[in-house]
Amino acid sequence: MGTGYSWASKDSAYTKNMSLDSVTVINNLEGKDDGPDLQVFHFRPLVKSTNKLLFVHKRPWEKADKADKEKRYTVIIE
Numbered sequence: 001m002g003t004g005y006s007w008a009s010k011d012s013a014y015t016k017n018m019s020l021d022s023v024t025v026i027n028n029l030e031g032k033d034d035g036p037d038l039q040v041f042h043f044r045p046l047v048k049s050t051n052k053l054l055f056v057h058k059r060p061w062e063k064a065d066k067a068d069k070e071k072r073y074t075v076i077i078e
Contacts, residue, residue, distance in 0.1 A: 004061075005068060007039050010054040017049040018077060045077040 009020070022042045028035040052074055056067040 004059040005057055006060065007041075007055045007057050007071075008060065009041075010056050010070075014051045014053055014075075017045070017047050017051050018075065019044045019046060043075070047077065049077050051075045051077070 020041060021044050024040045024042070026038040026040065028037065052072065055071045055073070057069040057071075058067040
């Protein structure tokens with residue numbers, strides 16, 4: 001994250017089923033020089049549902065099509 005890259009949700013369709021309460025960053029998770037950071041998204045369920053989440057890894061000031069990586073997750077709230 002020290003290079004400006006961070007993870008962000010690509011859309012907000014999930015917001016009717018779950019709430020993004022906060023995002024925290026744990027710096028230098030491994031304790032090594034230039035070690036990786038961990039970005040944690042804290043969600044709260046609102047209703048029983050199945051949600052598809054798409055996150056992009058990019059610099060926030062760059063265009064949406066400049067994503068470095070993409071990750072898709074399916075979240076099942078029971």
